[in-house]
Amino acid sequence: MAEASLLDRSRTVAGPGYNRWLIPPAALAIHLAIGQAYAFSVFKKPLGALISGDPSAPAAADWTPTQLGVIFSIAIVLLGLSAAIFGKWLERVGPRKAMMASALCFGGGFFIAALGVHLHNLWIVYFGYGVVGGIGLGIGYISPVSTLIKWFPDRRGVATGMAIMGFGGGAMIASPLSVALMDHFKSTGTGPMGVAATFLTLGIIYLLFMQFGVWTIRVPADDWVPENYVPNPQHSALITSGNVSADNALKTPQFWLLWVVLLTNVTAGIGVLETASPLVQESFSDAAMGVGRGVTAAAAAGFVGLLSLFNLLGRFFWSSASDKMGRKTTYAIYFGLGILLYALIPTLGRNLQLALYVGAACVIISMYGGSFSTAPAYLSDLFGKYQVGAIHGRLLTAWSTAGVLGPLIVNFLHESRKAQGFTGAAAYQTVFYTMAGLLVVGLLANLAVTAVNEKYNEKGPVDAEPGGH
Structure with missing residues (x-):
């Protein structure tokens, strides 16, 4: 036809x-x-x-x-x-x-x-x-x-x-x-x-x-x-010259390490995004800040919009930076800086430091967005360009899992703290500490990533796109 x-x-x-x-x-x-x-x-x-x-x-x-x-x-x-x-x-x-x-x-x-x-x-x-x-x-x-x-x-x-x-x-x-x-x-x-x-x-x-x-x-x-075109020699240790098929990629430890990397970073980020508006309103309420000084619903909507902007900008900024720093280093920053910020946020909330609180949340969400845009390049470095779209598709099951897991963890921990009588920022304390713990797991998974063993490479020449002529 x-x-x-x-x-x-x-x-x-x-x-x-x-x-x-x-x-x-x-x-x-x-x-x-x-x-x-x-x-x-x-x-x-x-x-x-x-x-x-x-x-x-x-x-x-x-x-x-x-x-x-x-x-x-x-x-x-x-x-x-x-x-x-x-x-x-x-x-x-x-x-x-x-x-x-x-x-x-x-x-x-x-x-x-x-x-x-x-x-x-x-x-x-x-x-x-x-x-x-x-x-x-x-x-x-x-x-x-x-x-x-x-x-x-x-x-x-x-x-x-x-x-x-x-x-x-x-x-x-x-x-x-x-x-x-x-x-x-x-x-x-x-x-x-x-x-x-x-x-x-x-x-x-x-x-x-x-x-x-x-x-x-x-x-x-x-x-x-x-x-x-000359490959960047500064971070070429992980960049393969071979090509790994989507089926073979699933047999490598590197794929599953990256699956854990994406799962933990996205679970933590979705936890903030999913509850952003009530989070900032409860943490900085009139009762805490003084009548007329708390975060209103309209101001909370502005906070959500600001997070969306940093989600967008982070996708371009961090993935572009990864071309210079290398993908493994970039993810190490996501996790290392993320752990510090997640652990710091409860203290900022308790001390009513609203500007620093918002700034920390914006940086966290920029790295949440960056993890999505850096992932395809990381996969291409490790597995080659042969079936990177298919490998990326399989990696995104980590996003599906995080989309369910993140809100469940946040809502369960928040409701548990409220049932114990905690209010305001204190009701979210265990949420942020738990997310920081998740990022430690992601950091360890990223540190464990090494070059893919050549035994998984396709033997002989392959088309850039399977089925293409």
């Missing part, structure tokens, strides 16, 4: 003289779109008031916050699972076909969820945004990664940082856009709370926006290298 052939990898091989700096914008288009997932919380109150029409006075038939929280959890779990399952398929068919599949699933997830809202059937919403949309998230997240690494072997951190920071920044666009659309549709009487119409509109917008990435992505010829 002529139309299908346009999506084939063979139709995306760049010719001589192609400007590789056109690739990051294509990748960014995909990540800015799927980064909407981080803004899903703006729908929670409207979705919980579809029957009553009043978020402050929900009806008995309205969906509860706990039921609605499952939607995001399903999406993140499916992100990791689909990235792991479809990684090798992506490497075989190339990024254009994978990006198109992502766009259809992500946009289609909104359409199905809109039907669920219209029918007030939560299971349809779970299936639409959670399952179908989550599959779109996973395929979209990994689809540009191996292509970027092939185009930028000399700047792997910069390239992946530019794309993956889009996932952190997508919420900064999606959040005000979603609120504005819901307000518009609610004012025109288009369905309860304007949610269904907003879902439909977002599905169309993202489906079309992602087409820019689909049709502008290119892969380099198999023998292409940047002009005057």
